[in-house]
Amino acid sequence: MITTIQLVTILYKALNTNAPITNTITGEVYKDWRPAASTLEDIVVNAVVMDGSESVIQRAVANVNLHLPSIITQGGAMPDNGRFETLSQIITPVLEDGTAENYNWWIENTATIKEQNKDQWYLNFRIRFKYHNTNN
DSSP states (O other), X not given: OOOHHHHHHHXXXXXXXXXXXXXXXXXXXXXXXXXXXXXXXEEEEEEXXXXXXXXXXXXXXXXXXXXXXXXXXXTEEEOOHHHHHHHHHXXXXXXXXXXXXXXXXXXXXXXXXXXXXXXXXXXXXXXXXXXXXXXX
């Protein structure tokens, strides 16, 4: 059995040890929370839920959120879709098909979301994760 903490660490390492990602974003890769004052391009990994069973397979849902500063226009803050596209082309291959001896993950869906009370947006990658408990 693994925990959501271990799941977050697995996805964090996959992103944070990938030089094309870390060399391209202006910010950092974080576990769980992004610093409140950050205005950089940051990636945040968090887990929503993981079943706690000790059965042969554990299933989980995680989020990988790519935060970007907005483009400020006369009409207000708008998402920087060009930059989202550029960075998602680098991040997607890491997230769309992750495999190791005891687990695998894939992208379930994506959505662009405006942050509450901020003129910033993030691209959410909803990740499905499956752990194969070989100890049972």
